[in-house]
Amino acid sequence: MSFFTVIIPLYNKENFIQKTIESVLNQSFDDFEILIIEDCSTDNSKMKVLEIQSNKIKLIQHLQNKGLSASRNTGIQNASSDYIAFLDADDVWKENYLETLFSLIRKYPEARLFATNYAEIYNDKTTIINNQKVLELGNDFIVSNFFELNLGKPIYIPSSLCVAKEVFEKVGLFDEKITYTEDVDFNIRANISFHLAYSPNALVNYNLFIENQMSTTDMAGKTFADFSGYEKQFPNNKSLKKYLDFNRYVLVRMLQNEKESEKSTILKGEIDFKNLNFKQQLLLKIPQTIVTTISKLKKYLTKKGIMVSSYD
Structure with missing residues (x-):
């Protein structure tokens, strides 16, 4: 059994998915499996995954499009590891990301949620690291009040979050009825019940595109x-x-x-x-x-x- 299960929901990310997968395969900590949940993409996303040869990758195909929360839940239900790390199909990990999570898990046995800071990458060229307030708190720490610390840019994103499997057994999976703010909903349930161990190091590149900011999202x-x-x-x-x-x-x-x-x-x-x-x-x-x-x-x-x- 691998130490981490990495869950990557995939829908129409043909231009990004290979770089995302490679960022996992290049991790300094290599005891992991990768579950890619293919949610009926209409582009060449699936073929891009199949081009990568690795026995760490398992591709799970949805028979119909179910959405992001359902894809994450499919991954959770098929994970063999006790620790589940999420990664969106257009984001990228730095090579010591999983090593840092492993360190947090060993350093803070009372925690069941683990996360790092992240960098926002706009149009592949402009990098902005937010959350100066967490940088001021120093090195790794247990978050004392998740809600107070998140009155602004979130201190983590889904791609910089790792969850012990037992958390889902207590608070439930992602709510598939929610189609916007599903992450907020899960974060509330999880952080009310469990401690979060956090690294202020920005070890995830969160890819954003300026032309899509403040645009119509239906x-x-x-x-x-x-x-x-x-x-x-x-x-x-x-x-x-x-x-x-x-x-x-x-x-x-x-x-x-x-x-x-x-x-x-x-x-x-x-x-x-x-x-x-x-x-x-x-x-x-x-x-x-x-x-x-x-x-x-x-x-x-x-x-x-x-x-x-x-x-x-």
Whole structure:
């Protein structure tokens, strides 16, 4: 049995998947298996996988397109290892990523969640490492309050997260009914119940494309996590409430960009504005035409390697 199972959901990533797989095969820690869940791609993604010869790779084919959460769940259910590391099919690990996870597992036996920082790569050339607040906390550590530390850019992304299999046995798998914010939903369930060990080293390249930022994502057809349900379940958790309101803010901004006024009004009404910073409160109050102009300026600055955010 391998120490890690690496789960890569795959759907229409023919231009990226080989580089992603190679970043796993080139790891300094090599006790792992790779499960690639092919979710009925309509491009040549599957053929790109088959071109790579390695006995560490197992390709699992869905018979119909089921979505990201279902692909991750298929991987979890077929994993032979006690520790499961996720990697999206267009992201890349640095060669010491799994070695760092192994070190965290050995160093913090009380933890069942393990993660590292990451670098955002825009259009293959502009690199931005966020989360200065975690860099200021020093070397590896146990996260004392996940929700407080994530009131902004998340401290990890799915591609920089490793989960002990027993976590899924207690909190459940990814919710396949949720088609947007499924990661937020899982993060809440997992971090309420288990300790997270964290490395502030940015060991994952998170590939983003500026032309797709703030673009249409068909939010009208998306199903969100039930934030209000968590408030009812944990009424005295003030940090969780702030985290939920921050994620509501993010969704409201996206819905406003798509002129989904009814959904955005409902979510906006659930926010306690005291849980938002001044910039966030302002962006929810000013006219949408001004917000659109600000978004265009942000996009331009990002191309120049300058990150401007309302999360600070």
